[in-house]
Amino acid sequence: MRAIWKGSIAFGLVNVPVKLYSATEDHDVSLHQVHNKDGGRIRYQRKCEICASVVDYEDIDKAYEEEGRTVVLSAADLKSLPAENSREIEVVEFVPAEQLDPIMYERPYYLEPDSKSPKAYMLLLRTLQDTERVAIVQYALRQKTRLGALRVRGDVLMLQSLLWDDEVREANFPSLETDVKISDKELEMSSALVDSMARDFEPEQYTDNYQVQLRQLIAAKLEKGDSIDTEETFGVAASEGEGGEVIDLMEALKRSLDKKRGKASAGPSDESSAEGSDDGAKAKAASKPRARVKKA
Numbered sequence: 290m291r292a293i294w295k296g297s298i299a300f301g302l303v304n305v306p307v308k309l310y311s312a313t314e315d316h317d318v319s320l321h322q323v324h325n326k327d328g329g330r331i332r333y334q335r336k337c338e339i340c341a342s343v344v345d346y347e348d349i350d351k352a353y354e355e356e357g358r359t360v361v362l363s364a365a366d367l368k369s370l371p372a373e374n375s376r377e378i379e380v381v382e383f384v385p386a387e388q389l390d391p392i393m394y395e396r397p398y399y400l401e402p403d404s405k406s407p408k409a410y411m412l413l414l415r416t417l418q419d420t421e422r423v424a425i426v427q428y429a430l431r432q433k434t435r436l437g438a439l440r441v442r443g444d445v446l447m448l449q450s451l452l453w454d455d456e457v458r459e460a461n462f463p464s465l466e467t468d469v470k471i472s473d474k475e476l477e478m479s480s481a482l483v484d485s486m487a488r489d490f491e492p493e494q495y496t497d498n499y500q501v502q503l504r505q506l507i508a509a510k511l512e513k514g515d516s517i518d519t520e521e522t523f524g525v526a527a528s529e530g531e532g533g534e535v536i537d538l539m540e541a542l543k544r545s546l547d548k549k550r551g552k553a554s555a556g557p558s559d560e561s562s563a564e565g566s567d568d569g570a571k572a573k574a575a576s577k578p579r580a581r582v583k584k585a
Contacts, residue, residue, distance in 0.1 A: 293398075296309070297377055299377050299379045303413070304409070308400070309430075311398060312397040313397060316500065381427055385423070389451075394450075398448045399445055426438070435450050474539070509522045
């Protein structure tokens with residue numbers, strides 16, 4: 290990994306030199322735009338509307354316009370801002386982690402000690418662990434003053450940028466102002482469905498299926514060109530939603546619960562016997578009409 294920023298954490302009178310690294314990375318397939326008629330690559334140019342010249346990045350300044358007046362801000366102007374020149378992550382307070390609403394969390398960064406002795410770094414890390422608190426910090430990064438949460442992940446300090454309070458929008462939906470009655474039976478069945486699906490979270494068990502299928506599609510087109518068959522490529526026909534079926538909440542909960550319980554009770558012997566069943570029985574079950582339940 291390559292450090293994207295160097296500075297220090299100001300913890301009272303304690304100074305903790307650190308390097309900042311991005312904690313996440315993007316694995317999406319990189320695609321570019323082409324003209325669908327001839328395959329020519331689409332490129333975007335930065336053109337000046339006065340002289341029509343293509344302008345390089347180093348010749349571009351920023352501007353602010355208000356009531357017909359324009360203020361041009363050069364790179365040197367922006368660099369002169371005191372906050373921009375700060376290389377300090379200032380700890381302003383320590384709070385319980387549960388007081389931070391997850392909606393405020395933005396991008397995470399790893400912090401590595403940047404001194405001959407990591408003692409000050411480890412002192413802050415152990416203090417956060419022992420007090421079970423998160424440090425609220427302020428810092429400047431990429432021409433923005435930011436709010437952040439300093440916490441421990443594994444055996445390293447992590448800086449998580451936070452949204453400012455006025456950046457979080459309120460959710461005011463008129464549809465939620467109506468008086469909705471939930472019966473005890475509905476709540477009981479909903480809780481049972483949650484229990485049937487409850488387990489420990491293991492992020493490695495989940496896959497970005499879109500990216501997997503996109504790579505599969507690219508490989509198929511590289512091999513066969515535009516004459517590929519999607520059903521052959523992906524092994525299944527294009528999925529179609531069930532749609533059209535009107536069903537009430539209790540019936541939906543009951544079916545969901547029955548489906549989950551059926552999967553949980555199915556053992557190896559059940560699976561093998563199911564595989565050995567004749568096609569006629571399957572066809573009969575498939576052709577059986579579904580009940581159409583209307584909302585009450």
